Amino acid sequence: MPQTDFTGQRVLVVGASSGIGRSIALTAAAGGARVAVAARRRDLLQTVANQAGGLAVPADLADPDDCARIAEQALAGLGGIDLVVHCAAVSPITPITKTTAPVWQRLFATNVVGPLLVTSHLLPELSPGSVTAFVSSRSVGRPYHGVGAYSASKAALDQALLSLRLEHPRHRFTRVEVGDTAGTDFNRDFDLDTRKELLPLWLAHGALSETLLDCDDVSELISASLAQLLDRPGISANNLVFHGAGGIITSPDQRPTVATHQGRRHARAGAGGQQV
Numbered sequence: 450m451p452q453t454d455f456t457g458q459r460v461l462v463v464g465a466s467s468g469i470g471r472s473i474a475l476t477a478a479a480g481g482a483r484v485a486v487a488a489r490r491r492d493l494l495q496t497v498a499n500q501a502g503g504l505a506v507p508a509d510l511a512d513p514d515d516c517a518r519i520a521e522q523a524l525a526g527l528g529g530i531d532l533v534v535h536c537a538a539v540s541p542i543t544p545i546t547k548t549t550a551p552v553w554q555r556l557f558a559t560n561v562v563g564p565l566l567v568t569s570h571l572l573p574e575l576s577p578g579s580v581t582a583f584v585s586s587r588s589v590g591r592p593y594h595g596v597g598a599y600s601a602s603k604a605a606l607d608q609a610l611l612s613l614r615l616e617h618p619r620h621r622f623t624r625v626e627v628g629d630t631a632g633t634d635f636n637r638d639f640d641l642d643t644r645k646e647l648l649p650l651w652l653a654h655g656a657l658s659e660t661l662l663d664c665d666d667v668s669e670l671i672s673a674s675l676a677q678l679l680d681r682p683g684i685s686a687n688n689l690v691f692h693g694a695g696g697i698i699t700s701p702d703q704r705p706t707v708a709t710h711q712g713r714r715h716a717r718a719g720a721g722g723q724q725v
Contacts, residue, residue, distance in 0.1 A: 453479075453676045454676055455480035455481045455482035456480070457482075458482045458531045458679055459527040459528065460477045460484050460530070461487070461519075461533045461534070462477070462487070462534045462536060463486075463487045463488070463535050463536065463567060464510075464538065465494065465497055466497060467633070467634045468536065469630070469633060469671070470486075472664055472665045472669070476672040478502060483527050484498075484503035485504040485505075485506060486503060486506065487507070487523070489507070489509045491507040506519050510563025511559050516563050517566070519567050519570075520570035523571075530571060530575055532679060533567075533579070535564040535567070538559065538560045539555060541598065542647070543598065543643065544595060545598060548597075552598065553598065557605065560599070560603065560605075560606060561602050561606045564583060564606065565613075572620065579620065579621065580621045580622075581620065583606060583622070583623070585606065586599070586603040587629075590604070593656040594656075621686075623685075624688050626688065626691065627667060627671075628662055629660075629661045629692075629705070632663060632665065633664050648701060649701075652699060652700070655699075658693050658695060658696075658705065659696050659698050659705050659706065660693030660706055661706070662692075662693050663707050663708065663709040667691050670691060674689055694708065
């Protein structure tokens with residue numbers, strides 16, 4: 450795909466070891482940005498940093514000290530920050546009534562508290578005209594069986610984002626909603642037996658899209674949108690929404706297609722990364 454122009458921009462991507470975060474970091478670097486990446490999986494993160502020619506900050510968003518360290522090291526390493534993209538999340542699959550206290554705590558620490566702490570540490574030092582983007586989920590306001598706890602955490606993040614806009618009107622905060630996407634680690638925390646039990650319910654409620662977004666393709670589009678915002682400091686984009694064009698899967702034998710700028714292809718059987 451054509452490069453997106455990030456010349457001279459300083460970009461921090463949190464949750465950049467894989468999936469959309471990884472692709473955004475590499476797209477920004479290819480477009481001329483100086484990039485810092487943060488994530489928990491140290492080896493994967495370092496590989497991304499090496500490919501981007503950037504700074505790796507291994508950190509766990511569930512640790513408040515690590516959240517402060519992400520901000521400190523990224524600011525020091527880049528000499529300032531123009532764009533922050535929050536992509537980190539955990540996504541277990543379990544009914545609400547079977548979600549244990551440790552799972553709830555990990556979910557909210559990683560998906561809500563961590564991104565907000567990093568943002569709070571960064572805000573006083575962000576450059577004029579900066580953008581802070583948070584990747585959300587289409588499941589907010591439309592919960593599906595087994596994904597309620599994840600949806601609740603993303604809903605909480607969305608509400609906190611509204612308060613950030615209220616309390617810091619001179620900063621730009623963008624919610625990025627991404628539909629079902631192939632090539633991410635969204636299913637990484639799923640229990641496969643539970644997923645098998647829930648599949649008929651997902652089909653009955655139209656929870657699965659027949660068209661998946663390609664991870665690299667949609668990340669390029671997200672990156673291009675954010676680059677355009679950086680180039681237009683007088684414009685805010687409160688919500689960016691990216692979904693696959695198509696209907697829903699109605700049969701367990703139906704294979705989704707993956708949409709890219711080059712056309713459509715069938716998703717491989719058992720492909721990971723379908724996001725609900």
